[in-house]
Amino acid sequence: MTTLHTFWHHLRRSPFQSLAALFSLSISFFLGTTLFWVILGANQTINYYQTRPEITIYLKDGIDQNATESLQKELSNFTGVREIRYISKDQALEAYRQLNQNDPLITGMIKSSFLPASFEVTASHPQVLDQIVTNLTGKTTLIDEIIYQKTEIDQLLSWLGLIRQAGIIVTIVTLAYGLLVVFSIVSLKFVVKKDEIKIIRLLGGSRLYAAKPFLYESIFYGTASSIIGFIGSTLILNHYSPTINTYFYPNHFFPTGIYSYLWSFPIFLFAGFLLGYALGSLITKRLQKI
């Protein structure tokens, strides 16, 4: 009871130092939590595209049915092709209408002849699609355009790689800064309380007993910061996730709904506790000399 009281006393007696420590570490946890969700979302998005390799082959206008069937046969001869779906001009128009059902002006103006027929090809592996694209590129009399997501995935990969690298560096730097601030503040309090610690030791208090208030303080900074960082990050991500997720539709880059984030809370709480404990142990190691 007295140890907890002493810990609370330490916080109250120097509220600005305590706030500075809490604020610095909270920023680190905020960045750490955000980075965690960005990396998780990135990996999930990459995985989504890589496990659903797909190309769309738009056909030239006016090609006859024989040429279309011959192309479909050629596509089915590639090993590793999972599905070939023919989208006629009428089906394309139907899909277009569904996508723009809220805008009758546009849907009313568009006719099936405006839209190209196409093949949607999915494969078990992106390399199969590479091969198809290479083989079909020269067939300009039949094919108008081939849309292949490889470039998009590659771009996404390079962007995410950059974000991940920068995020890790920024998080490490701010975490080091936050830990340094907490270390300095708790160490300062420790030095100021050296006489009190000596008295406690003389009265028969163990080293652990004398160290407890400082250990509690460090653990408090660690856990409270992880909670603040988590809440801040979750609220912001939850606010912006609908906008960001539309770019990656139908995949979800960030979880939808605030409850989807909660499973990770114990992880961050534990990380905060562990960091605080490690830091407190490091500071109170000086007690060996008292």
Place this chain on the structure above:
Amino acid sequence: MEISFKSVGKSYGETLALDNVSFNIKSGDFVLLVGPSGAGKTTIMKLILGQIFATTGDITIDSQPVDSRHRRLDKLRQQIGIVFQDNLLVSDKTIAENIDLVLDINSIPIAKRPEIIKNCLSQVRLGDRLRLFPSQLSAGELQRACLARAISTNPRLILADEPTGNLDAENSWEIIKLIQKYHQATKTTIILSTHNSDLISSLKYPVIHLASGKTQ
């Protein structure tokens, strides 16, 4: 608590603080440790508390050696009440909180503490001072608060190192009388160090004379 020093020597580098000191203190004794400043009185107190260890010789408390290998120094200290010249009260805790601290160290249940604190402070006539901080008390009151803390755990030994060193004659006698009264009531072993010749001549207790680190 029985204390035995056998040919104890303690040196700080080249300086010899204690040289071949031997004595025995039986359980329930009230012993005066007498000598001028620098005679080695505080060194003996520190050796008993295990703050420092003897360079030569053997110290035993209740037949248990007190040396660097002692694993239960905390437990030993919990059985000792200390009243030092520089009172050793925690400055940002009230008098009641200072006593509560030692009770907490001794794992006294929280429910019992207010009653103990009240009793101890009333024994030293500080019942109305429990919410004050050390800086708000006079020198005499500080030593009485220190004594209250020392007796709060019913110690088996009280070490009083120059408890009257900073006090005027009136306050000095008050502290000594309180310690005497406690000894008569509880038969706790007490070692009181002083260089005050008036006190020494007035108190009829066994005396260990020290001079330049040697017993005489």
